[in-house]
Amino acid sequence: MSHGEAALRRLTERVRAAAAGGEQLDIRGGGTKSFYGEAPRGAPLRLAELTGVSNYEPSELVVTARAGTALAELEALLAEAGQCLPFEPPRFAPGGTVGGMVAAGLTGPARAYVGSLRDFLLGCTLIDGRGEVLHFGGEVMKNVAGYDVSRVLAGSWGILGVICEVSLKVLPRPVATATIAFDVDESQALAQLSAWSAQALPLRASCWTENRLILRLAGAESAVRAALARLGGNRLEPEAAERWWDALRDHADGFFRPSGAELANGDCLWRLSVPARTAPILLPGRQWIEWGGAQRWWRTTAPAVVVREAATRMGGHATLVRAADKASGAFAQPSPTVLTLHRRLKLAFDPARVFNAGRLYPDL
């Protein structure tokens, strides 16, 4: 039995014991996203033994890695072969793992232009709440055999089972990139982003804040050159630009990290996910816009009900990302019908409610 199989067996035994004893487990990776969502509860279930890249062949555009593998290690391996995780998962802090990345399902600045983490997930090995090891999807690009269980795990915050190993589609790093900036107000920026999105442009990220719209272009040399000529704007120096996008991806700016004192004053970090065409949202505070207008970050002291209403009215939803008090709920609730499906799915995977109780919704 390999090291991995032995570690897997120990995990299944732990899960079975917890299920039999009515114990709750808190699945732990690097703990870099424990601030996100509802507070973790239960005894830690660590996946530190489950590490390593199991399979990587650049010409197949697929990598398979165990859940406890450091995200930094995976990204370094891909970079050696000139490839990347195009969905740019946010890292927030060093030490994040592949399993945590998938469980959180978060996607970085490129989201509107390349797709989400979920879109790149091809397969998984999972331990369900009965302690069964299950395998769904695989390492191939197209696979419609049975329900697409692995993709539901993206953003499931561990409530359905222990993600043990995942296969991800990877892509070549773009040959050329360039970053340009425009001095425009919010309305102009949103109008411009909307117009550009309907054109065949090599867009790879967009961000507006403090009357400055910053665009990243990426693709073939000639495509980037042509787009630069067409769009104008002020070109940023490449290395500084790369650092800037990394900082945005990882929420390095103080905007995304309110201090203890600010939080104590009721200042919160909200994420509003809305249709890209949504007109400027009026809230007190400061805003960063990403994803061509589809993701709007707010630092505001506005009451939760006001922020949620602003998002819902536009056909979107709001997540309370950082706050001193998340009593109003970190995540927006789906419709009652869909919430019923959540409850039934939770029981379908984890009948004894072993995993990550309350991490997504307090009663789930």
Place this chain on the structure above:
Amino acid sequence: MTPEVAAPPPAANADLDRADRAARQSEVVRALGRVVPAAAILFRHEDTVAYECDGLTAYRASPLVVVIPETEAQVAAVLSVCHGLDVPVVARGAGTGLSGGALPHRWGVSLSLAKFNRILRIDAASCTAAVQSGVRNLAISEAAAPFGLYYAPDPSSQIACTIGGNVAENSGGVHCLKYGLTLHNVLRVRGYLADGQPVEFGSEALDAPGLDLLPLVVGSEGMLAVTIEVTVKLTPKPQLARCIMASFDEVESAGAAVANVIARGIIPAGLELMDKPMTAVADAYVHAGYDLAAAAILLCESDGTPEEVADEIEHMTAVLTESGASRIEVSRDEAQRQRFWSGRKNAFPASGGISPDYMCMDSTIPRKRLAEMLRAIGVMAEKYDLRCVNVFHAGDGNLHPLILFDANDAEQMRRCELFGAEILEASVRLGGTVTGEHGVGVEKLNSMCVQFSPAEREQFFAIKRAFDPRGLLNPGKVIPTLQRCAEYGRMHVHRGLLPFADLPRF
């Protein structure tokens, strides 16, 4: 061969005789008559015969009743009535599916969504379109064309197949290597659960609160919900597309060329492989201008700005030549590009023209195994004494071997089924899957026993129960029962963790 008819619903009994079926039929017709006009209900044999199969014509069953509602309220009411009476419901779009996903249930209602054929909104500012589920795939691109946009997934049946069917099957097409499958191009699905409750998955925002249920619903083959409306993502039309036709003297080198193209960091807009028998059949059908002397040809497409396409075509040409291409022809203009693709897109009907029947397989394997797989299929063709032509979405590793046979010859039919099952088993063993884009339906139920363990299949059933506790939506499809797998008697190919935790770097 007996078509797989699902276990009857609890209210019905397997040994109900013809009289019982007639009684059940009039009970259901009466109940439906209270919620939809009489003209929307078909139940006489001569009226329902057109609904007996989908694109997989070898499997047929007579539906108890066919209902063709016109309004959403009627759809909800039909579902609610069927739920109350424990009647299975099989939703149906254009009936072009290739795995029997829309095969009627002998004790069930076939719910035709043909009247839901309106394009509700094309929103150029957000690059989205809201369409009803019965809208044809190509009609979306046609409606979006004035805005310079199109709907990217393009299954070969795109002139006929509906978006609702595409959602059910998570359909692909020749351009999904670069542009993704249906799932990647759908933002929101609205419809009804088995009991008639309205439900919505996804959002016009880029994510929705809670678990992401869209990937469960897309590709669920009509077993979790009935789709009525879909919001799709539209893609800006590339300024230019050009296609390379590369000929190879050996199938192996064509397979290797596919891996080489991807390994060099190129993601072609399309990358298709056809073997010699296939090009002969397709060219005879549409005169696509294929190199009929080649052992295999590759169609390799580039799209984008004119500069980008020029660079990429040059790069692709170099890689294909290094990989041993004996001849390279680049489409000179749009007409020639369309002609190259017309042969590929007509591969299935063309095969129908040279054989009474064909069975189209749909497994996916790692790209590097393409040549090995083609050789194995050649050996199987001799073993089963049947012809097989091969057309592959090579860039995705998705195979469509077409086994040619005569369904009126029971012995050929039997050999064809064994041949198909052996291809699927070989695909699973090579690290692939039994279906890449056509779905399991009824056709690949047995092969699911090979790909999934009993615990995995039970997890699928548990998901089904979460959405549809009474098991009324399209019962008997996709997930084989334990008993069926026991009867099939083939072993599940075990896949735990992959064996090598630490690879050598390269």
